[in-house]
Amino acid sequence: MKRIEIEKKLKKELDKERYTHTLGVMYTAAALAMAHHADVEKAMYAGLLHDCAKCIPNEKKIKLCKKYHIPMSAAEKHSPFLLHAKLGSYYAKKIYEVNDAEVLHAIQVHTTGEPDMNELDKIIYIADYIEPNRKKAPNLEEIRRMAFENLDKTMMQILSDTLEYLKEKEGELDPLTMKTYEFYKNEYKMRT
Numbered sequence: 001m002k003r004i005e006i007e008k009k010l011k012k013e014l015d016k017e018r019y020t021h022t023l024g025v026m027y028t029a030a031a032l033a034m035a036h037h038a039d040v041e042k043a044m045y046a047g048l049l050h051d052c053a054k055c056i057p058n059e060k061k062i063k064l065c066k067k068y069h070i071p072m073s074a075a076e077k078h079s080p081f082l083l084h085a086k087l088g089s090y091y092a093k094k095i096y097e098v099n100d101a102e103v104l105h106a107i108q109v110h111t112t113g114e115p116d117m118n119e120l121d122k123i124i125y126i127a128d129y130i131e132p133n134r135k136k137a138p139n140l141e142e143i144r145r146m147a148f149e150n151l152d153k154t155m156m157q158i159l160s161d162t163l164e165y166l167k168e169k170e171g172e173l174d175p176l177t178m179k180t181y182e183f184y185k186n187e188y189k190m191r192t
Helices: 003-013 016-035 040-049 058-067 074-078 080-094 101-108 119-130 140-147 151-169 175-191
Strands: none
Touching: 003 016, 003 040, 016 040, 016 119, 040 080, 040 101, 040 119, 058 080, 074 080, 080 101, 101 119, 119 140, 119 151, 140 151, 151 175
16 A cells, blocks of 8 residues: 555544654654665654554454464553554554565564664654654653664663653563663663
8 A cells, every 4th residue: 555545544543643643653753764874665654554553442452463363472461552563563464555574573563672673663663752742751852862863772761761660650561671671771881
């Protein structure tokens, strides 16, 4: 599907706030891709589709993952809102006809992250966090500046802030997020 067709379909599928966020992520991902000499078109597709399964009710997400044989971690079963990334990757392929493995992977890991993410993965993860409609996040202005300079350092900062936030709120932590943070913390230390 062409990007404009996907935009029209998503406008009907997503609520107004989610659609506005989605466009913000798409354009932010494009800007980050330009800044880091990455593929702008892939960044725009992944940004556009990253939350395509977000508005599905949580119980339905679980049922759909079972139906489509999408593996679920214990953390995802306990916090099914996390499943929108994996289910979104599936939908991007099956419904929106995206066959690019990098785009699908970036959608799949945009919520929890994973150790040693590729450049597009990091761009989508970061764009989701810094897009212009995002108002409440620790160190947001600093992270927005940093994102255009160093993706790994930005990943480390976002993950650190996210873990701190979840700790304070006593929120559910997906172990993969902690592994991702440890990877980028060590990666950044090795490079400095």
